[in-house]
Amino acid sequence: MFAKIATIIVILIGQTGISASVKDTLASAFSAYVPKAESVIARADGEEKARLADEVVSSLAPLPGKISADSTIFVDAKSAIVLDAATKEVLFESNGNEKLPMASITKVMTCLLAIERGNLEDVVAIKQEDVIETGSDIDLRSGEEIRLDDLVKAALIKSANDAAQAVARQVGGDSKEAFVVMMNEKAKELGLRNTHYVNSHGFDEEGHYSSAYDIALLMSYAMENETFRTITRMKSHEAHVLNFDQRVIPISATNKLLIQDDSLIEGGKTGFTDEAGESLVTVAKNPNGHRIIIVLLDSPNANRFPETKRLIDWIYQKYDW
Known part of the structure; x- marks a missing residue:
């Protein structure tokens, strides 16, 4: 020591x-x-x-003390992990290092980089290449102008793919490809050894993958950023188009645990594609202020939310800080 x-x-x-x-x-x-x-x-x-x-x-950092050493829990997700955010100790793990598609959990890195390296007050002129109508979107239209701050919130809260695309192009210096390079450089900097990005939104593509452990490490790091932390706990937001008809875009959270007003839930990010299945990264904090990160990848039967809640309850019953 x-x-x-x-x-x-x-x-x-x-x-x-x-x-x-x-x-x-x-x-x-x-x-x-x-x-x-x-x-x-x-x-x-x-x-x-x-x-x-x-x-x-x-x-x-203080290590958690076990309360009930003999208790066990099983999950249906293909990969799962619970990480102590302070010590990075793995509290629960099932195939935690397996490389898997991560779907829209990708947007954690996308939005984190925008917050760290972009100017959230910048006005972004939407281009046709930003318009994506597959999956979740906010119906962005070519020629519209919208602040980067609103795009980040749309990508992180609503999981809007068009917003994530526009964020990548803006922060990447008008190059989505340059932004993906930035994503992989950041992953290397954070020691994410089983992660590689090909796009900013999380669509299934060859070579686009992460692991539950890497996602937990990334989320733990991201939660140290006050702006990211504030956005990830938001249940709703209104984005504003600054030109044309100046329309207001309502944004609602996709994270049911957040919407349910669970006092332990501090934030998170959902993900779904056909290949990735249903995935979820969740941040929970107990009344003593101790934060844990829960990641489920490829959770079957719409089970990611109840299974995450079950893991949270189990961890806080099993360990004491």
Whole structure:
């Protein structure tokens, strides 16, 4: 443990303007570990340094205590996972690393990148290539002007495919392909080893996949962003076209757990295609403020919502923070 702490201290000292006296004090306190830590860090690139930092932070976070060690639960989903958002500990897992189509859960990455790298106040001029009438949409029309903020909310709350397409083109510098490159670069940055994107909306395409574990890691990261966190818990919104007839577009959430006013539900994202089946990533937070991420991929028989609720209840009965 102390070796890990020494490692992160060396990283922080190297990246900040900490005074020499403070550095000497820290070096003295960890004198047996700092040389080894410096050697490890010298061989690490930027991504590895970030991983080391995450590892130390996770190791210092409080671990859940088991209440009922013998209890078990089974799910019908092809792949499922429950992740402790603070420690990244896997609390439940069934085929959690299997590569599967993720459908509209793709839009978590799409909207996160728009929030991080775009200007939500930008006005987006809709092009014909943005108009998608397959699956969920908000009936965007070529020539309409709408703020990026409204498009992000339409994609994340209503799962609108046309909105996601317009978001990708706008943030990608008028190139959907460039945006997909950004998506895969972000996935690599976050250590999502079983994830690869081909599009921004989640339609079934060869090479477009993720795993329940990777999705949980991504959602855990996304929930640290206040803007993303605010949008993902919204049940409805009104988007406004700024030109032509200035129509108002009503947007309603697709997440039934959110609509049901469950006090534990903090947000999430639905997904469905013929190949992916019904999928769902959900964020829950108990009264003590401890957050968990639940992911179900390819859940049969319209079972994703009750099965997610059953997992949430089971986890909070099984573990105590």
